[in-house]
Amino acid sequence: MSPSEPTEPAILVEGLRKSFGSVQALRGIDFAVERGSVLGVLGPNGAGKTTAVRILTTLLRPDGGRALIEGMDVVRQPEAVREIIGLAGQSAAIQDELTGRENLEILGRLYHLPKARARLRAEELLERFDLLDAANRTARTYSGGMARRLDLAASLVAEPAVLFLDEPRMRLGGI
Ligand SMILES: Nc1ncnc2c1ncn2[C@@H]1O[C@H](COP(=O)(O)OP(=O)(O)OP(=O)(O)O)[C@@H](O)[C@H]1O
Ligand SMILES: [Mg+2]
Structure with a gap:
């Protein structure tokens, strides 16, 4: 700084x-x-x-x-x-009937990212949270840990300056 x-x-x-x-x-x-x-x-x-x-x-x-x-x-x-x-900690941000990738892209659009940028951001986050293999499956089919990782990825779509995690129940390696 x-x-x-x-x-x-x-x-x-x-x-x-x-x-x-x-x-x-x-x-x-x-x-x-x-x-x-x-x-x-x-x-x-x-x-x-x-x-x-x-x-x-x-x-x-x-x-x-x-x-x-x-x-x-x-x-x-x-x-x-x-x-x-x-x-x-608010899984309400995730829609069960959408895939992991769709969830992250739609959130990007809700945060007014241009379409290409939203797609890129979703891809970056899927990779960072090791969700690429599950990216095209609906969130409903995710295991507890995978759902938790998707929730965390969702909270980072808009690149917040300050991130609050209430009982993340997971390892946060690398972020
Ligand atoms: N909406 C509410 N109405 C009444 N009491 C509440 C409400 N929210 C929290 N409390 C009470 O306030 C206290 C603090 O609760 P809080 O949920 O902040 O604890 P916490 O530290 O997050 O606990 P935990 O480790 O179980 O998540 C508790 O006694 C709880 O019952
Ligand atoms: Mg609590």
Whole structure:
């Protein structure tokens, strides 16, 4: 990164709080994640990990504190935040009746990539996630691990600046 570029962290979380009724899921958490780095968050079931991911990806409003993605506030600028993030763990992005290749190409088109670019991006991702052999099979026929890899590939179609993975349950070698 050149010195003239903004140096705000990729993710900045300060005093983030969220309760569901009497359950305090987040009691004021703070952390910062530098650009180009990977942060893994471990905690027992119910610790609040998914709650934090949902807030950071603009799917849930916090009760207090703040969270910035590349300097943009998840509550005040949710659309801008959504433009630069990716989220895996939502297999809803995958359509079972389409092939792996079709799924990735259609997502590329939804992200306004030109047709040729969408096709190329799908091919790159199929190769990167070792799905070329299964590329022409419908996603319905994929094994659990293959479906998971397709989901992850789908989350990378738009080349997000910040990618959230909630329990990816797989080895992430090479990405
Ligand atoms: N929509 C909701 N309504 C009520 N309670 C909720 C809701 N979402 C989460 N909770 C509660 O908030 C707490 C944190 O849940 P969360 O899903 O964030 O945990 P987690 O760290 O992701 O757990 P796991 O490791 O099991 O995925 C739990 O007590 C959970 O029951
Ligand atoms: Mg969870």
